[in-house]
Amino acid sequence: MENTAILIVDDEQSIVTMLETMLKKEGFYQVYKAHTGKDALHILEKQQIDIIILDVMLPDGSGFDFCPKIRLHSNAYILFLTARVSDLDVLTGFATGGDDYVTKPFNPLEIAARIKAYIRRVEQSQVPSVSFPNKQYDFGRFKLDENAGELIVDGKIVSCPTQVYLLLLYFCKHPNTIFSKSTLLEEVWGFDRYVDENTVSVHIRRIRERIEKDPSNPEYLVTVRGLGYKLVKEFS
Template sequence: MNDSPILLVDDEISIMQMVEMVLKKEGFSSIYKAKTGKEAMDVIRQKAVDFIVLDVMLPDTNGFDLCEKIREYTDAYILFLTARVTDFDVLTGFEKGGDDYVTKPFNPLEIVARIKAQLRRNHHKKPVPILHHKKRHDFGHFVLDEETGELWVEGKVVPCPAQVFLLLLYFCKHPNRVLSKEQLFTAVWGYEHMADDNTVMVHIRRIRERIEPDPGKPIFLLTVRGLGYKLVKESQS
Protein backbone atom coordinates (compact mmCIF):
# COMPACT_ATOMS: atom_id res chain seq x y z
CA MET A 1 0.00 0.00 0.00
CA ASN A 2 1.10 3.57 -0.66
CA ASP A 3 0.40 5.98 2.18
CA SER A 4 1.12 9.21 0.27
CA PRO A 5 -2.04 11.27 0.98
CA ILE A 6 -3.92 12.52 -2.09
CA LEU A 7 -6.69 15.12 -2.28
CA LEU A 8 -9.15 14.98 -5.18
CA VAL A 9 -11.04 18.23 -5.82
CA ASP A 10 -13.86 18.02 -8.37
CA ASP A 11 -17.60 18.71 -8.27
CA GLU A 12 -18.26 15.84 -10.68
CA ILE A 13 -18.76 12.91 -8.32
CA SER A 14 -18.39 10.32 -11.07
CA ILE A 15 -14.94 11.63 -12.00
CA MET A 16 -13.76 11.58 -8.38
CA GLN A 17 -15.08 8.07 -7.88
CA MET A 18 -13.39 6.86 -11.05
CA VAL A 19 -10.01 8.36 -10.12
CA GLU A 20 -10.34 7.13 -6.53
CA MET A 21 -11.09 3.61 -7.69
CA VAL A 22 -8.01 3.49 -9.92
CA LEU A 23 -5.80 4.99 -7.22
CA LYS A 24 -6.96 2.37 -4.72
CA LYS A 25 -6.31 -0.42 -7.22
CA GLU A 26 -2.77 0.94 -7.58
CA GLY A 27 -2.24 0.77 -3.83
CA PHE A 28 -2.99 4.32 -2.65
CA SER A 29 -4.82 4.19 0.65
CA SER A 30 -5.05 7.81 1.93
CA ILE A 31 -7.45 9.58 -0.41
CA TYR A 32 -9.46 12.67 0.54
CA LYS A 33 -12.20 14.20 -1.59
CA ALA A 34 -13.72 17.66 -1.90
CA LYS A 35 -16.49 18.97 -4.16
CA THR A 36 -15.91 22.69 -3.56
CA GLY A 37 -13.08 25.07 -2.87
CA LYS A 38 -14.27 25.47 0.71
CA GLU A 39 -14.24 21.71 1.32
CA ALA A 40 -10.78 21.50 -0.22
CA MET A 41 -9.39 24.21 2.07
CA ASP A 42 -10.96 22.49 5.09
CA VAL A 43 -9.04 19.32 4.22
CA ILE A 44 -5.78 21.17 3.56
CA ARG A 45 -5.95 23.00 6.89
CA GLN A 46 -6.47 19.72 8.75
CA LYS A 47 -4.50 17.14 6.78
CA ALA A 48 -1.01 16.92 5.29
CA VAL A 49 -1.35 15.91 1.64
CA ASP A 50 1.37 15.14 -0.89
CA PHE A 51 -0.66 15.38 -4.08
CA ILE A 52 -3.67 17.44 -5.11
CA VAL A 53 -5.71 16.71 -8.24
CA LEU A 54 -7.55 19.97 -8.79
CA ASP A 55 -10.39 20.68 -11.21
CA VAL A 56 -10.31 24.17 -12.72
CA MET A 57 -14.09 24.64 -12.71
CA LEU A 58 -15.66 24.47 -9.23
CA PRO A 59 -19.08 25.68 -8.06
CA ASP A 60 -17.80 28.24 -5.54
CA THR A 61 -14.47 29.28 -7.09
CA ASN A 62 -12.05 28.38 -9.86
CA GLY A 63 -9.07 26.13 -9.52
CA PHE A 64 -6.59 28.88 -10.36
CA ASP A 65 -7.65 31.10 -7.46
CA LEU A 66 -7.92 28.10 -5.16
CA CYS A 67 -4.40 27.06 -6.11
CA GLU A 68 -3.09 30.40 -4.85
CA LYS A 69 -4.80 29.87 -1.49
CA ILE A 70 -3.51 26.31 -1.28
CA ARG A 71 0.05 27.53 -1.80
CA GLU A 72 -0.23 29.52 1.44
CA TYR A 73 -0.47 26.20 3.28
CA THR A 74 1.40 23.56 1.33
CA ASP A 75 3.94 22.83 -1.41
CA ALA A 76 2.05 19.66 -2.37
CA TYR A 77 2.26 18.64 -6.01
CA ILE A 78 -0.78 20.16 -7.78
CA LEU A 79 -2.11 18.58 -10.96
CA PHE A 80 -4.85 20.57 -12.70
CA LEU A 81 -7.76 18.87 -14.45
CA THR A 82 -9.01 21.17 -17.15
CA ALA A 83 -11.15 21.27 -20.25
CA ARG A 84 -9.38 24.54 -21.07
CA VAL A 85 -6.55 23.98 -23.49
CA THR A 86 -5.57 27.50 -24.59
CA ASP A 87 -2.03 28.70 -23.94
CA PHE A 88 -3.43 31.46 -21.72
CA ASP A 89 -5.17 28.99 -19.43
CA VAL A 90 -2.15 26.72 -19.22
CA LEU A 91 0.10 29.69 -18.40
CA THR A 92 -2.36 30.87 -15.77
CA GLY A 93 -2.32 27.50 -14.06
CA PHE A 94 1.46 27.48 -13.81
CA GLU A 95 1.64 31.10 -12.72
CA LYS A 96 -0.78 30.41 -9.88
CA GLY A 97 1.47 27.66 -8.55
CA GLY A 98 0.36 24.49 -10.36
CA ASP A 99 2.91 21.83 -11.26
CA ASP A 100 1.23 20.04 -14.15
CA TYR A 101 -2.10 19.57 -15.91
CA VAL A 102 -4.22 16.98 -17.68
CA THR A 103 -6.95 17.92 -20.12
CA LYS A 104 -10.47 16.49 -20.00
CA PRO A 105 -11.53 13.97 -21.07
CA PHE A 106 -8.69 11.94 -19.61
CA ASN A 107 -7.76 8.40 -18.70
CA PRO A 108 -7.52 8.05 -14.89
CA LEU A 109 -4.48 5.83 -15.42
CA GLU A 110 -2.67 8.94 -16.67
CA ILE A 111 -3.29 10.61 -13.30
CA VAL A 112 -1.90 7.58 -11.50
CA ALA A 113 1.10 7.42 -13.84
CA ARG A 114 2.01 11.03 -13.14
CA ILE A 115 1.66 10.65 -9.39
CA LYS A 116 3.77 7.48 -9.42
CA ALA A 117 6.38 9.16 -11.59
CA GLN A 118 6.64 11.98 -9.08
CA LEU A 119 6.96 9.48 -6.24
CA ARG A 120 9.72 7.64 -8.09
CA ARG A 121 11.56 10.87 -8.67
CA ASN A 122 11.35 11.69 -4.96
CA HIS A 123 12.19 8.21 -3.68
CA HIS A 124 15.04 7.44 -6.06
CA LYS A 125 17.24 10.30 -4.94
CA LYS A 126 20.41 8.55 -3.89
CA PRO A 127 22.42 10.05 -1.05
CA VAL A 128 25.98 10.91 -1.97
CA PRO A 129 28.90 11.72 0.30
CA ILE A 130 28.85 15.38 1.20
CA LEU A 131 32.46 15.82 0.08
CA HIS A 132 31.38 14.98 -3.46
CA HIS A 133 28.06 16.79 -3.42
CA LYS A 134 27.93 20.51 -4.07
CA LYS A 135 24.90 21.88 -2.26
CA ARG A 136 25.37 25.55 -3.13
CA HIS A 137 25.38 26.51 -6.77
CA ASP A 138 26.93 29.96 -7.07
CA PHE A 139 26.46 31.82 -10.33
CA GLY A 140 27.49 35.18 -8.93
CA HIS A 141 24.25 37.04 -9.61
CA PHE A 142 22.27 34.24 -8.01
CA VAL A 143 22.88 31.29 -5.69
CA LEU A 144 20.76 28.15 -5.40
CA ASP A 145 21.03 26.35 -2.08
CA GLU A 146 19.91 22.70 -2.20
CA GLU A 147 20.08 22.18 1.53
CA THR A 148 17.82 25.09 2.49
CA GLY A 149 15.71 25.00 -0.68
CA GLU A 150 16.36 28.71 -1.22
CA LEU A 151 17.13 30.84 -4.24
CA TRP A 152 19.18 33.96 -3.51
CA VAL A 153 19.35 36.72 -6.12
CA GLU A 154 21.63 39.67 -5.45
CA GLY A 155 21.76 38.75 -1.78
CA LYS A 156 18.00 38.44 -1.27
CA VAL A 157 15.85 35.32 -0.99
CA VAL A 158 13.43 35.04 -3.91
CA PRO A 159 10.29 32.86 -3.53
CA CYS A 160 10.56 29.83 -5.80
CA PRO A 161 7.80 27.22 -6.31
CA ALA A 162 8.87 23.60 -6.05
CA GLN A 163 8.92 22.69 -9.74
CA VAL A 164 10.68 25.94 -10.69
CA PHE A 165 13.30 25.22 -8.02
CA LEU A 166 13.78 21.62 -9.21
CA LEU A 167 14.14 22.66 -12.84
CA LEU A 168 16.68 25.36 -11.97
CA LEU A 169 18.51 22.86 -9.77
CA TYR A 170 18.79 20.45 -12.70
CA PHE A 171 20.26 23.22 -14.84
CA CYS A 172 22.68 24.15 -12.03
CA LYS A 173 23.91 20.57 -11.87
CA HIS A 174 24.52 20.57 -15.64
CA PRO A 175 26.00 24.02 -16.38
CA ASN A 176 27.09 24.99 -19.89
CA ARG A 177 25.31 21.97 -21.31
CA VAL A 178 22.48 22.06 -23.85
CA LEU A 179 19.43 20.24 -22.48
CA SER A 180 16.43 19.41 -24.63
CA LYS A 181 12.84 19.92 -23.50
CA GLU A 182 12.41 16.15 -23.48
CA GLN A 183 15.46 15.67 -21.23
CA LEU A 184 14.22 18.31 -18.82
CA PHE A 185 10.70 16.92 -18.75
CA THR A 186 11.92 13.40 -18.01
CA ALA A 187 14.43 14.51 -15.36
CA VAL A 188 12.25 16.99 -13.48
CA TRP A 189 8.67 15.81 -14.00
CA GLY A 190 9.60 12.15 -14.02
CA TYR A 191 7.86 10.84 -17.13
CA GLU A 192 9.05 10.53 -20.66
CA HIS A 193 6.35 11.92 -22.93
CA MET A 194 5.21 15.53 -22.95
CA ALA A 195 1.55 16.31 -23.65
CA ASP A 196 2.95 19.49 -25.21
CA ASP A 197 5.95 21.72 -24.60
CA ASN A 198 4.08 24.41 -22.63
CA THR A 199 5.10 22.90 -19.30
CA VAL A 200 8.84 23.33 -19.85
CA MET A 201 8.51 26.65 -21.65
CA VAL A 202 6.45 28.24 -18.87
CA HIS A 203 8.84 27.08 -16.19
CA ILE A 204 11.80 28.40 -18.17
CA ARG A 205 10.08 31.77 -18.22
CA ARG A 206 9.42 31.59 -14.49
CA ILE A 207 13.10 30.87 -13.85
CA ARG A 208 14.16 33.82 -16.00
CA GLU A 209 11.77 36.13 -14.16
CA ARG A 210 13.68 35.28 -10.99
CA ILE A 211 17.34 35.04 -11.97
CA GLU A 212 17.78 37.30 -14.98
CA PRO A 213 18.50 41.05 -14.64
CA ASP A 214 16.34 41.45 -17.76
CA PRO A 215 14.13 38.36 -18.39
CA GLY A 216 13.52 39.54 -21.95
CA LYS A 217 17.26 39.44 -22.66
CA PRO A 218 18.57 36.44 -20.73
CA ILE A 219 22.28 36.14 -20.02
CA PHE A 220 22.22 33.04 -17.81
CA LEU A 221 19.47 30.72 -19.05
CA LEU A 222 19.81 30.79 -22.82
CA THR A 223 17.70 29.31 -25.60
CA VAL A 224 19.69 27.23 -28.08
CA ARG A 225 17.39 27.26 -31.09
CA GLY A 226 16.34 23.85 -32.30
CA LEU A 227 18.15 22.09 -29.45
CA GLY A 228 16.92 23.28 -26.06
CA TYR A 229 18.28 25.44 -23.24
CA LYS A 230 21.61 26.04 -21.53
CA LEU A 231 22.48 27.59 -18.17
CA VAL A 232 25.73 29.50 -18.65
CA LYS A 233 28.39 29.57 -15.98
CA GLU A 234 31.82 31.02 -16.47
CA SER A 235 34.63 28.76 -15.37
CA GLN A 236 36.26 29.89 -12.17
CA SER A 237 39.99 29.46 -11.92
Protein backbone atom coordinates (compact mmCIF):
# COMPACT_ATOMS: atom_id res chain seq x y z
CA MET A 1 0.00 0.00 0.00
CA GLU A 2 2.89 2.34 0.69
CA ASN A 3 3.67 2.28 -3.05
CA THR A 4 0.15 3.30 -4.05
CA ALA A 5 0.01 6.92 -5.23
CA ILE A 6 -3.27 8.68 -4.45
CA LEU A 7 -4.39 12.10 -5.68
CA ILE A 8 -7.10 14.01 -3.76
CA VAL A 9 -8.87 16.68 -5.81
CA ASP A 10 -11.17 18.86 -3.67
CA ASP A 11 -11.39 22.59 -3.00
CA GLU A 12 -12.49 22.11 0.62
CA GLN A 13 -9.31 22.13 2.69
CA SER A 14 -11.00 20.41 5.63
CA ILE A 15 -11.97 17.43 3.45
CA VAL A 16 -8.50 17.22 1.91
CA THR A 17 -6.86 17.29 5.35
CA MET A 18 -9.26 14.68 6.73
CA LEU A 19 -8.69 12.33 3.78
CA GLU A 20 -4.93 12.80 3.82
CA THR A 21 -4.76 12.08 7.56
CA MET A 22 -6.94 9.00 7.21
CA LEU A 23 -5.01 7.63 4.23
CA LYS A 24 -1.65 7.98 5.96
CA LYS A 25 -3.02 6.25 9.06
CA GLU A 26 -4.14 3.42 6.80
CA GLY A 27 -0.64 3.07 5.34
CA PHE A 28 -0.91 5.19 2.19
CA TYR A 29 2.02 7.59 2.25
CA GLN A 30 2.15 8.83 -1.34
CA VAL A 31 -0.68 11.34 -1.18
CA TYR A 32 -0.89 14.24 -3.63
CA LYS A 33 -3.34 17.13 -3.33
CA ALA A 34 -5.04 19.49 -5.77
CA HIS A 35 -7.75 22.08 -5.19
CA THR A 36 -8.74 22.60 -8.83
CA GLY A 37 -9.12 20.45 -11.89
CA LYS A 38 -6.27 22.27 -13.64
CA ASP A 39 -3.94 21.62 -10.72
CA ALA A 40 -4.88 17.93 -10.86
CA LEU A 41 -4.03 17.77 -14.57
CA HIS A 42 -0.64 19.36 -13.91
CA ILE A 43 0.13 16.71 -11.29
CA LEU A 44 -0.97 13.90 -13.60
CA GLU A 45 1.39 15.17 -16.31
CA LYS A 46 4.33 14.70 -13.92
CA GLN A 47 3.34 11.86 -11.57
CA GLN A 48 2.17 8.28 -12.00
CA ILE A 49 -1.08 8.15 -9.99
CA ASP A 50 -2.91 4.93 -9.11
CA ILE A 51 -6.07 6.27 -7.45
CA ILE A 52 -7.86 9.61 -7.80
CA ILE A 53 -10.44 10.90 -5.30
CA LEU A 54 -12.26 13.52 -7.37
CA ASP A 55 -14.82 16.03 -6.10
CA VAL A 56 -17.64 16.76 -8.53
CA MET A 57 -17.93 20.47 -7.64
CA LEU A 58 -14.63 22.28 -8.28
CA PRO A 59 -13.90 26.02 -8.55
CA ASP A 60 -12.88 25.78 -12.21
CA GLY A 61 -15.52 23.33 -13.42
CA SER A 62 -17.24 20.04 -12.80
CA GLY A 63 -15.36 16.89 -11.94
CA PHE A 64 -17.50 15.27 -14.63
CA ASP A 65 -15.96 17.65 -17.18
CA PHE A 66 -12.42 17.04 -15.98
CA CYS A 67 -12.73 13.26 -15.90
CA PRO A 68 -12.37 12.75 -19.70
CA LYS A 69 -9.33 15.07 -19.63
CA ILE A 70 -7.85 12.99 -16.82
CA ARG A 71 -8.38 9.86 -18.89
CA LEU A 72 -6.08 11.32 -21.55
CA HIS A 73 -3.25 11.09 -19.01
CA SER A 74 -4.21 8.21 -16.76
CA ASN A 75 -6.11 4.94 -16.37
CA ALA A 76 -6.15 5.43 -12.59
CA TYR A 77 -9.08 4.28 -10.50
CA ILE A 78 -11.34 7.36 -10.15
CA LEU A 79 -13.64 7.68 -7.15
CA PHE A 80 -16.07 10.61 -7.28
CA LEU A 81 -17.09 12.58 -4.20
CA THR A 82 -20.52 14.04 -4.81
CA ALA A 83 -23.42 15.68 -3.00
CA ARG A 84 -25.58 14.69 -5.95
CA VAL A 85 -27.54 11.49 -5.55
CA SER A 86 -29.81 11.23 -8.61
CA ASP A 87 -29.42 8.26 -10.97
CA LEU A 88 -28.61 10.68 -13.80
CA ASP A 89 -25.73 12.23 -11.89
CA VAL A 90 -24.33 8.83 -10.95
CA LEU A 91 -24.57 7.57 -14.53
CA THR A 92 -22.96 10.78 -15.78
CA GLY A 93 -20.00 10.13 -13.50
CA PHE A 94 -19.53 6.62 -14.84
CA ALA A 95 -20.10 7.67 -18.45
CA THR A 96 -17.33 10.29 -18.25
CA GLY A 97 -14.81 7.70 -17.08
CA GLY A 98 -15.31 7.33 -13.32
CA ASP A 99 -15.11 3.98 -11.57
CA ASP A 100 -16.95 4.56 -8.29
CA TYR A 101 -18.64 7.26 -6.23
CA VAL A 102 -19.32 8.21 -2.63
CA THR A 103 -21.97 10.71 -1.57
CA LYS A 104 -21.32 13.52 0.89
CA PRO A 105 -21.33 13.50 3.85
CA PHE A 106 -19.26 10.33 4.06
CA ASN A 107 -17.29 8.29 6.53
CA PRO A 108 -13.59 8.49 5.57
CA LEU A 109 -13.19 4.84 6.55
CA GLU A 110 -15.60 3.99 3.73
CA ILE A 111 -13.16 5.61 1.31
CA ALA A 112 -10.35 3.52 2.80
CA ALA A 113 -12.44 0.34 2.48
CA ARG A 114 -13.14 0.99 -1.19
CA ILE A 115 -9.51 1.76 -1.95
CA LYS A 116 -8.33 -1.39 -0.18
CA ALA A 117 -10.94 -3.48 -1.98
CA TYR A 118 -9.74 -2.07 -5.29
CA ILE A 119 -6.10 -2.83 -4.45
CA ARG A 120 -7.04 -6.40 -3.51
CA ARG A 121 -8.75 -6.83 -6.87
CA VAL A 122 -5.69 -5.60 -8.72
CA GLU A 123 -3.38 -7.86 -6.70
CA GLN A 124 -5.62 -10.88 -7.23
CA SER A 125 -5.66 -10.24 -10.97
CA GLN A 126 -1.87 -10.48 -10.94
CA VAL A 127 -1.73 -13.86 -9.17
CA PRO A 128 -0.46 -16.55 -11.60
CA SER A 129 -3.26 -18.71 -12.94
CA VAL A 130 -2.92 -22.50 -12.83
CA SER A 131 -5.78 -23.05 -15.28
CA PHE A 132 -4.48 -20.51 -17.81
CA PRO A 133 -0.67 -20.58 -17.57
CA ASN A 134 -0.13 -18.31 -20.59
CA LYS A 135 -2.68 -15.84 -19.14
CA GLN A 136 -3.87 -14.75 -22.57
CA TYR A 137 -7.56 -14.99 -23.42
CA ASP A 138 -8.33 -15.13 -27.14
CA PHE A 139 -11.84 -14.40 -28.35
CA GLY A 140 -11.02 -13.89 -32.00
CA ARG A 141 -11.68 -10.20 -32.56
CA PHE A 142 -10.12 -9.30 -29.23
CA LYS A 143 -7.55 -10.70 -26.84
CA LEU A 144 -6.85 -9.92 -23.21
CA ASP A 145 -3.21 -10.36 -22.25
CA GLU A 146 -3.14 -10.65 -18.46
CA ASN A 147 0.65 -10.81 -18.34
CA ALA A 148 0.95 -7.44 -20.06
CA GLY A 149 -2.30 -6.01 -18.71
CA GLU A 150 -3.40 -5.18 -22.26
CA LEU A 151 -6.62 -5.35 -24.26
CA ILE A 152 -5.93 -5.97 -27.94
CA VAL A 153 -8.75 -5.43 -30.44
CA ASP A 154 -8.22 -6.16 -34.14
CA GLY A 155 -4.49 -6.30 -33.49
CA LYS A 156 -4.31 -2.90 -31.78
CA ILE A 157 -3.85 -2.12 -28.09
CA VAL A 158 -6.93 -0.35 -26.72
CA SER A 159 -6.78 1.86 -23.63
CA CYS A 160 -8.75 0.31 -20.78
CA PRO A 161 -9.33 1.90 -17.34
CA THR A 162 -8.47 -0.46 -14.51
CA GLN A 163 -11.98 -1.22 -13.31
CA VAL A 164 -13.18 -1.90 -16.85
CA TYR A 165 -10.16 -4.17 -17.35
CA LEU A 166 -10.85 -6.09 -14.13
CA LEU A 167 -14.48 -6.68 -15.08
CA LEU A 168 -13.53 -7.89 -18.56
CA LEU A 169 -10.80 -10.09 -17.07
CA TYR A 170 -13.36 -11.73 -14.78
CA PHE A 171 -15.60 -12.50 -17.76
CA CYS A 172 -12.63 -13.84 -19.74
CA LYS A 173 -11.76 -16.23 -16.94
CA HIS A 174 -15.35 -17.52 -16.87
CA PRO A 175 -16.53 -17.68 -20.51
CA ASN A 176 -20.10 -18.74 -21.34
CA THR A 177 -21.14 -18.29 -17.70
CA ILE A 178 -24.07 -16.05 -16.73
CA PHE A 179 -23.46 -13.57 -13.91
CA SER A 180 -26.07 -11.38 -12.24
CA LYS A 181 -25.29 -7.76 -11.40
CA SER A 182 -25.15 -8.51 -7.69
CA THR A 183 -22.69 -11.37 -8.25
CA LEU A 184 -20.44 -9.14 -10.36
CA LEU A 185 -20.51 -6.42 -7.70
CA GLU A 186 -19.46 -8.91 -5.05
CA GLU A 187 -16.86 -10.77 -7.13
CA VAL A 188 -15.31 -7.90 -9.11
CA TRP A 189 -15.88 -4.84 -6.97
CA GLY A 190 -15.30 -6.81 -3.78
CA PHE A 191 -18.43 -5.58 -2.03
CA ASP A 192 -21.96 -4.51 -2.91
CA ARG A 193 -23.20 -2.69 0.16
CA TYR A 194 -22.62 0.84 -1.11
CA VAL A 195 -22.51 0.32 -4.86
CA ASP A 196 -25.45 0.90 -7.16
CA GLU A 197 -26.19 -1.83 -9.71
CA ASN A 198 -26.08 0.88 -12.39
CA THR A 199 -22.33 0.68 -11.88
CA VAL A 200 -22.31 -2.71 -13.57
CA SER A 201 -24.52 -1.59 -16.46
CA VAL A 202 -22.27 1.36 -17.27
CA HIS A 203 -19.08 -0.70 -17.09
CA ILE A 204 -20.65 -3.36 -19.32
CA ARG A 205 -21.32 -0.60 -21.85
CA ARG A 206 -17.72 0.61 -21.57
CA ILE A 207 -16.47 -2.90 -22.30
CA ARG A 208 -18.79 -3.24 -25.30
CA GLU A 209 -17.54 0.06 -26.71
CA ARG A 210 -14.10 -1.49 -26.82
CA ILE A 211 -14.66 -5.08 -27.95
CA GLU A 212 -17.85 -5.03 -30.04
CA LYS A 213 -18.25 -3.97 -33.66
CA ASP A 214 -21.67 -2.60 -32.71
CA PRO A 215 -21.96 -1.97 -28.94
CA SER A 216 -25.75 -1.69 -29.24
CA ASN A 217 -25.94 -5.18 -30.74
CA PRO A 218 -23.24 -7.13 -28.88
CA GLU A 219 -21.95 -10.46 -30.13
CA TYR A 220 -19.50 -11.20 -27.32
CA LEU A 221 -20.68 -9.66 -24.06
CA VAL A 222 -24.40 -10.38 -24.24
CA THR A 223 -27.35 -9.75 -21.96
CA VAL A 224 -29.36 -12.77 -20.84
CA ARG A 225 -32.72 -11.25 -20.05
CA GLY A 226 -33.76 -11.63 -16.44
CA LEU A 227 -30.50 -13.36 -15.48
CA GLY A 228 -27.50 -11.15 -16.19
CA TYR A 229 -24.56 -11.10 -18.60
CA LYS A 230 -22.19 -13.60 -20.17
CA LEU A 231 -19.13 -13.44 -22.39
CA VAL A 232 -19.64 -15.77 -25.33
CA LYS A 233 -16.71 -17.90 -26.51
CA GLU A 234 -16.87 -20.52 -29.21
CA PHE A 235 -14.47 -23.38 -28.59
CA SER A 236 -13.01 -25.05 -31.65
